[in-house]
Amino acid sequence: AQSVTQLDSQVPVFEEAPVELRCNYSSSVSVYLFWYVQYPNQGLQLLLKYLSGSTLVESINGFEAEFNKSQTSFHLRKPSVHISDTAEYFCAVIRANNAGNMLTFGGGTRLMVKP
Amino acid sequence: NAGVTQTPKFRVLKTGQSMTLLCAQDMNHEYMYWYRQDPGMGLRLIHYSVGEGTTAKGEVPDGYNVSRLKKQNFLLGLESAAPSQTSVYFCASSPTGTSTEAFFGQGTRLTVV
Numbered sequence: 001a002q003s004v005t006q007l008d009s010q011v012p013v014f015e016e017a018p019v020e021l022r023c024n025y026s027s028s029v030s031v032y033l034f035w036y037v038q039y040p041n042q043g044l045q046l047l048l049k050y051l052s053g054s055t056l057v058e059s060i061n062g063f064e065a066e067f068n069k070s071q072t073s074f075h076l077r078k079p080s081v082h083i084s085d086t087a088e089y090f091c092a093v094i095r096a097n098n099a100g101n102m103l104t105f106g107g108g109t110r111l112m113v114k115p
Numbered sequence: 116n117a118g119v120t121q122t123p124k125f126r127v128l129k130t131g132q133s134m135t136l137l138c139a140q141d142m143n144h145e146y147m148y149w150y151r152q153d154p155g156m157g158l159r160l161i162h163y164s165v166g167e168g169t170t171a172k173g174e175v176p177d178g179y180n181v182s183r184l185k186k187q188n189f190l191l192g193l194e195s196a197a198p199s200q201t202s203v204y205f206c207a208s209s210p211t212g213t214s215t216e217a218f219f220g221q222g223t224r225l226t227v228v
Contacts, residue, residue, distance in 0.1 A: 006157075085118035101217070103217060108155070
């Protein structure tokens with residue numbers, strides 16, 4: 001079985017400051033890694049994913065995440081946040097070769113961007 | 116293009132009542148899922164389906180049943196609601212293959228009193 005740990009339940013940050021949301025996972029097999037974002041009163045949307053290849057992946061709105069196999073981490077970063085980035089962020093994994101593509105989620109990190 | 120639609124969006128039940136949550140997707144996805152979201156616990160998988168007519172248990176299946184009679188619909192049933200089932204429920208669907216992106220509905224907020 002795999003598990004996902006998001007070390008911070010809440011991260012307050014001022015607008016235009018950098019931010020890092022931490023995610024660690026444990027699994028005995030290879031996994032695919034994801035970050036989903038949930039804006040208030042909405043469902044989850046895919047932010048970015050790592051399947052294979054380059055360990056640094058980027059989203060269209062300035063977020064990036066780096067897969068670190070030795071540390072089993074997939075931290076999410078943004079160099080300068082905006083008010084509109086206020087949301088809850090979920091790290092998730094899918095076990096490779098998993099018939100059904102079931103996601104295992106971390107507990108979530110609430111990013112609160114202050115003016 | 117509707118994507119994944121959940122019905123209803125809100126519901127209050129009394130303990131012991133039953134209800135069915137409906138999920139419909141128009142993307143012709145094979146896989147469908149029901150998750151519950153509780154504070155600090157992320158989303159936990161209740162049941163899932165890998166195709167029409169098939170269902171399987173997830174991490175927290177007790178107290179719930181599901182059916183997938185049509186490819187586009189995935190129903191979640193609560194036979195006898197309990198306060199512990201107060202939660203936000205999300206349906207999702209995904210295609211097969213390594214694209215592996217799941218598409219989520221807007222959620223159903225259920226309160227059991």
